[in-house]
Structure formats: C-alpha cells, structure tokens
Amino acid sequence: MSDQEQTPQTSAATAEDERDDAYELDRNAVARIIHAVDNDDRAQLIEEMEPLHPADIADLLEQVSAFDRRRVIALYGDEFDGDILSELDESIREEVLGYLSPEVLAVAVRELDSDDVVDLVEDLEDDQQNAILEVLEDSDRIAVRQSLNYPEYSAGRLMQREFVMAPEHWNVGEAIDFMRNQQDLPEQFYHIMLVDPKLHPVGNVTLGKLMSSRREVMLSSLVEETFHVIPVTQYEGDVAYAFNQYHLISAPVVDENERLVGVITIDDAMAVLDEEHEEDILRLAGVGEGGLNDNFIDTTKQRFPWLAVNLVTAILASLVIAQFEATIAQFVALAVLMPIVASMGGNAGTQSLTVSVRSIATRDLTGSNVWRVIRREVTVGLINGLIFAVVMGVIGVVWFGSPALGYVIGAAMVINLVVAGLAGTGIPVLLEKAGIDPALASGAFVTTVTDIVGFLAFLGLAALFLL
C-alpha cells in the first residue's frame, strides 16, 4: 500500500482530509436540548429533536449524563418512539426502559418489527422481558418467543420472519400479481425467495430483475448467480462474514429440515459485522466487553481481570529478573537497559499477533499458509532485530562505554524479536485450534513470552559475558 500511495494519482488530494466532524452530534444542538429541558419547555424540546434520526436521538441520550437523560425522556413523553429504543446502546437500555411510562413503552414497542423486539428484550431480566412481551399483540409475541428459542447470537435471532416467497414454477406475471394483491408485504424486502414444494429455498430473484422482465418469463430463469442458504443455528458472526464475502443483500434462513423459516438482510448483517469488529478490538486490548456508557463500577470490573492476568505475567517476568540480582548489583547499567529489550519484543509481538488474529477472523490464515506466514514473521523479526541490534549496540557503547554490553544487548534484541514473530503468529493459531478466541487471550501470552525471553536473554548473556 504505502509504496503504491506514493505513485501519482489521477487526483492528488484524498477525501480523508474531509473526515473531521462529519456526522458528529452538534454540540450546540445538545446544549439547546438541555436548555429546553432546564426551562421545562416541551415545545422547544420537540422542535430541537424533530430533525434528528432515532439513531441520533439514541446517541444524544448516551452522551448526556444520567440526570439529563432522565429529564429529557420525561419531558419528551409520548414523542419517544420504538426506534430510539432499538438504537440505544445495551448498557443504558435497561435504565431508559425504567424511565418510560407503561403507556409510552407499550406504544413504542408495538411499533417495532419482531426482530427488533427480539434484539431489545433478549438481554433483559425475565420480569422486564415479560412486561414488554405482554404489551405485544398475540401474533407478534409468539413470533418473538419463537425467535428467543433459537440460541443467542444465532441466525434465528437475527432473521426476520416477514418475507416474500414464490413457487419455483411461477413466472414473472404470477409473482407481480401475487405481490400486488398482498395486503401486508414486509416493510423492506429486496428479493423473492423461490421455494420447492417442500419449502426448501432454491433461488432468489431481485425485484429489479422482476421489474424489467416480461410477464411470461419463468422466475427460475432470473435467479441470482450467488445464492447462499444460512442454517438457523449459524453464529451471527459467520452470517456477517458470508454477507461480506459473497456480497449478499438478503439470504434465506433454513431450519434443520432445510425448510425456509426466515430471511436475513444485509443491514442487520452490517450491524453484526460492526459489533464483531468492536468486540475483537476491545478483546485485543484486554477490555473484553464494555463501552463508553458503562458506569465506573462496571468498567472497573471489566478492566480488573485483564490487569490481574497482566500482574501475574509481570511477576513471572520479575522472577526471571530476580535470578540475576547479583549480576545487576555488579552492573547497574543492566537495570537501565533491560526494559528496552522487553519493550521492543512486546511491540513486535503485538504487531505479529494483531495481523494473525485479524487474519484468522477473516479466514485468511489457514492450514494452507500458516507455515509460510510463520516463516515470514520470523524473517521480519530477524531483519528488524539485526537493525535494532546494531542501533542498540552503538548506544550501549556510547552511553556506557562498554563494547561487550553493546554485543549483549544486540544479541538479546535479535533473539527477542525472532521469538516475538514466532510467538505472535504461533500463539493465536494454537489458541484458535484449542477453541479459545485468539483475540481474547493472545496478548497476555505473547507479552509474557517476550518479557521473559527479553529479560532472560539480556541478563543471561550479560551474566555469561560481562562479569
């Protein structure tokens, strides 16, 4: 990439320069809304909220304090609609549900599609869940309960049960007439699913193709080239991967008998892809779950376990250092320089492991290429190690006037960067094979290895050659 970016482009400027502040909630708008609430001015509040999309209102509620949140919702009253609830971050959903009067809540929830209700209630406590389900019409409540019977994070929870299907032997005219006579077509749909007599999906036809074809053309001659069927128990992350990999717009979901039970559309898949990335990035940083809207108690609890793991690994590294107390006492320069070796190894290891974890997530790192990738990472570690070995060797000589110290730190640097490349690729791959999420656990393992190897190589070589 970096090389190619330097070649002359047809247009020199890049649009990245314009990214600032696009789509950021206007701080003045937020201030005006809080001002309206301060003055108990409902008309003003509604006027300020009117241009905002429900997703933006949800963002606003997330960004103000809990105190203001409660006041905004109280004053907004029955203007509060269901889409705002759907858009709210899970961490404050329960809180906001508590602020809504039963009447407002009932109206808001009844507005939602069944898949949005599922998303809304699936993480709630049983009593709060039941309270919401009670306000639904019978048919909707049954649909939601059926979805909740599918495993969490499965395609069954993600799909919508409203879709349009047609027998595979129909022609365009029959399909168009059928749809034009239907009273309740889904709000959003992009394909007609063709099914055989046993309700197995056999293909899909875009509405655009239908529009532009003559009435007597068989639907089966218009099916899309890429047709991808999703099992109802499939993990939602895999569903999102399939949409992204195969450029799907909507896909049929089938039960264990291969019968069509629902449809997943790309907008839901995109939301899942976004969540999966969020999860990966937070797990890599040792945050696990948790976001910006959690209170300090939840946040402390989320952060604590990873810091505790890190404390154990840091103590392991210290135990290595402790073996060389006598050496350090004789040559204090070692204490000054040893964190450099460990730190460089930790950083190189993090680079390797991040590329590996991402590549495992995108199915790009597989049995077919793992050895080639490991060989590459080790080679990269060796080359960068040699370069930094020379740099540090010179620094060792100049700073401490000891060529031997220069050799030792240089050798330790090479060893640690090679090990970093090996561990940074090997550990995520092994964790994945063991069924452990590599994003979650690789960091602790890799930095433990690079810390221990870094201190051991540097202090060990020093003990051998400097004293």
Next chain:
Amino acid sequence: MSDQEQTPQTSAATAEDERDDAYELDRNAVARIIHAVDNDDRAQLIEEMEPLHPADIADLLEQVSAFDRRRVIALYGDEFDGDILSELDESIREEVLGYLSPEVLAVAVRELDSDDVVDLVEDLEDDQQNAILEVLEDSDRIAVRQSLNYPEYSAGRLMQREFVMAPEHWNVGEAIDFMRNQQDLPEQFYHIMLVDPKLHPVGNVTLGKLMSSRREVMLSSLVEETFHVIPVTQYEGDVAYAFNQYHLISAPVVDENERLVGVITIDDAMAVLDEEHEEDILRLAGVGEGGLNDNFIDTTKQRFPWLAVNLVTAILASLVIAQFEATIAQFVALAVLMPIVASMGGNAGTQSLTVSVRSIATRDLTGSNVWRVIRREVTVGLINGLIFAVVMGVIGVVWFGSPALGYVIGAAMVINLVVAGLAGTGIPVLLEKAGIDPALASGAFVTTVTDIVGFLAFLGLAALFLL
C-alpha cells in the same frame, strides 16, 4: 454485558460454539487443486474450481505460494473472470495482473461494473492503469476516468453511475411502465430516486413499496422516512458510518450543485466499514498498513517505523531509570519490581485508549461527554490502582521482607494507574483535535507516559523513603 449474560436466557446455548471453521476454505480442496496443477490436468482444475465463488477463488490464490499462484492462473486460462480480480487483495493484484494474458485480461475487465474497474485500477501504476482502461469500451472508459477524477477514498470513487431515477410528480404506474420499457436497468438496484426538475434528489421509493401500491398512487407519497444525501467528495469512511448509523440500503450521491450523479449501495458501504475497522485495528497495534500477503521485505518496512518510535520511547524511559542508578545499586529489589509498575500502567493505558479511540471513531465520544468519560477513567484507574497497590504491597513485604518497599510500590501503582486512565483518554482526544488519527499515534504516546511515570514514581518514591 457480562452481568446480563449470566441471567437465565430463554435458550442456554449460544451459537458462538458453532463458529469453528464455518466458511474456511477446505484444506483438502486446496490440496486437490494444487494436485491438478501438478498433473497439468486442466479439466480437473476447472471441476474443482467450479463450485467456488470468485471471492473464494481469490482467497485461494492469496493463500497459496506465489509459485503455485502463477501455475494455477496459467492452467485456469480463459476461465479466469473479472470478479476474481475484484476480490483479490490489493497486495497481490498487481502480481496476478502480470500473469494474465492480454486476451484473458481484456475479457475479464470488460465483465466488470465501472465502480469495480475503478477499484481495480486506482492503485495501479500509470502504465498498467492505461493498459487496462484501453480494453474498455469508450463509454465505460469515460465513466472510469470521471470517477478517478474524484479524490481517493471519496464517495465519488465508491458510487455507481447506473441508477434509476424518476420525476417527483410521477405516480406508481408511470414508474413501473418506465422501468418495464427500459432496456438496460442496473444489475442491482433497490430504490427509485425521485428528483426535482434541477436533478436534485428529493426522496427515494423502495421497489417493494412500488410493487404493493396501486398504479395511481403518487411516488412522492411513498418515499422512505429516512433519506440521506451524500456529497460526492465525502470520505468513504463517513459514508460507511452513515449507512450503518441510519440503516441505509442505497443513498444518492450529489455534486457541488446538489445534482444527482450516482448511487452508493450498502454492499459497498459494508466493504468500506470492514476496511476501516481493519485499518483501525492494525494502526492501534502499530502495524499501519499491510496484511497477510505482503512479502517479508514490505512487512519489515511496515513494521520498522513503529518499532523505531518504540525504541525512542523505551530509551526515554531508560533515561529516567538511569537517574536512579545509585538507588538501584543500593537496593537491587527495585530493578526486579520496577517493570511491574510500568507494565500495569501500560496495560491500563491501552485499555482506556482503545475504548477512547473506538468511541471517537463511532462518534460516541464528543465534547458533550469527554469530561465525564475522563472522570470515569480516572476513577477506574484509582480503584483498580488501590486494589493492586494492596496486592503488590503484600507481595513486596512477603517477597523482600520490607514494608517500606510495599508502601512505595503500592503508591507508585496507584499513581501510574490514575495517570494511565487520564492519558488513555486525554491523548486520543487531543490527537483527534489536532487532526492526527488517534488510532495511529495514541499507543506510542500513552505507553511512553505510563513507562516514564511508572519508573519515576516507583524509583523516585524509593529514593525518598527507602534509603
């Protein structure tokens, strides 16, 4: 999240258990393909490739060695189609283009939509770019050149120029008749864009709504509630954000005169969202650009600058340690324990900065809540710091038999974890304000701060109270 996950769910199992290996390229299939190539058996190769989606064939070409890649493409010959090129990772596209005969390349490129051609050629050298553009039909070549005139990473590069528009005063019947008489409707489209006489987009109607409405209904009464217009120079990452935030399926793109010039669809926005995440995650780890398919020389170059930055910051930390050489010489236990304080601070800082960088990217961290978030992070640092202070204090006493050492390490731990919370949030926010991508630069700054504060607090307090 973690609390809620422990509450009883309607279904206990989660679909995450099933995620293993879904959509991973079958290693045996790869082996059979290479076997076919070894035997020069073209029929066998074509039979093995036939069930694979172009995206999977691209993955396969990425995962085999360069030697096998060349042989597979040579044997596959004119079966190679344009979609494979589109799906290929940028790092090997140029290489693969070099393997294709001019005839195969010409056919492959002519199959592609103009937006895919833009994506294919935009990063190529001028001569290779021209070679590809020459094989296009005149109208396509002009369309591609027009797109290349828009800035890199802009909506103009992302949009397709094929779309369906209708005057705002038409009714359903007129729109349907118009479409049924059109010869060349776009391959994929989901909305009809309504425009005023000046070609300004004023609303969009889904094909589903059109299908289910009577012929005399005005199009303007069927427009979608959410209508979002994208400026042609907008950064593609912001476009992807808008699609995800507002659940758009397709959106009109307008030029500086607000005239409709193209349409972006959600599948392209999803691909951009995926790339943006990839970029963030790699930048946070100090990898910058680069992926699994780069060779070791490119990889070494990509990794080197970040390691060099880290070397400088590590040396800064060492200079702090060097100020306390006399102290360490008197009390070597300090050398053993000091990496623990720095390491805990580095990890806590990384936790805070990752949450902050993500929240800035999703526009959830803004002027409205930045102080509240900083206060939370500092509080979390204080609480976790106090807990680990007690733990380390006890360890200091038990291990080295020195209560004073216990107090010192405990106090240093509290100081460093509070500073980590402050720096982990404050530094990304300041970098963003200064127009620097916080994902790119925060890590180095934050760990420098936590290293320096960690060593300074621990060794400084030790010098004051232990000697």
